[in-house]
Amino acid sequence: MGKVTARVKLTNQGDLVLQQRGLATCAPREIEVETLVDTGATRLYLKPSVIQRLGLLKVDEVVTRTTNGDRTRNVFEPVRLELMQRSGNFDVVDIDEHLPNLLGQIPLEYLDLVVDPKAREVRPNPEHGDKFMTEEF
Numbered sequence: 001m002g003k004v005t006a007r008v009k010l011t012n013q014g015d016l017v018l019q020q021r022g023l024a025t026c027a028p029r030e031i032e033v034e035t036l037v038d039t040g041a042t043r044l045y046l047k048p049s050v051i052q053r054l055g056l057l058k059v060d061e062v063v064t065r066t067t068n069g070d071r072t073r074n075v076f077e078p079v080r081l082e083l084m085q086r087s088g089n090f091d092v093v094d095i096d097e098h099l100p101n102l103l104g105q106i107p108l109e110y111l112d113l114v115v116d117p118k119a120r121e122v123r124p125n126p127e128h129g130d131k132f133m134t135e136e137f
Helices: 013-020 048-054 105-110
Strands: 005-012 030-037 044-046 058-066 069-083 086-094 101-103 113-116 121-124
Touching (some): 005 013, 013 069, 044 048, 044 069, 048 086, 105 113
Antiparallel strands (some): 005 030, 069 086, 113 121
16 A cells, blocks of 8 residues: 545634634635645644644644654644545644644544545545535444
């Protein structure tokens, strides 16, 4: 299996809220970035340079488990992530600048997307056709 990447649009969620409420005078900060789709990762991990461009503030810390052991990382305000005409709001965890941005399981599941390792691409969940669905139990 080769690596799977996806280009995503990220927008500062706080900026969007201010704009929607008529409290912002400028456009929300946004950026398009390449991400490595990593089903072994849980969340959305972004490089410090991307976090800085989006103007995100640190809100918490989380311990992450890697192949090199446990490490405390910073958690930042949420972004609106858009991929394949689907969107959702996700907290951001920082990752070292020399590593790729990572798109993990939680955003993929929420957006109802699956990884096709043979085609090396992200696709809508084939069980749901073109519909953006969520499941309840």
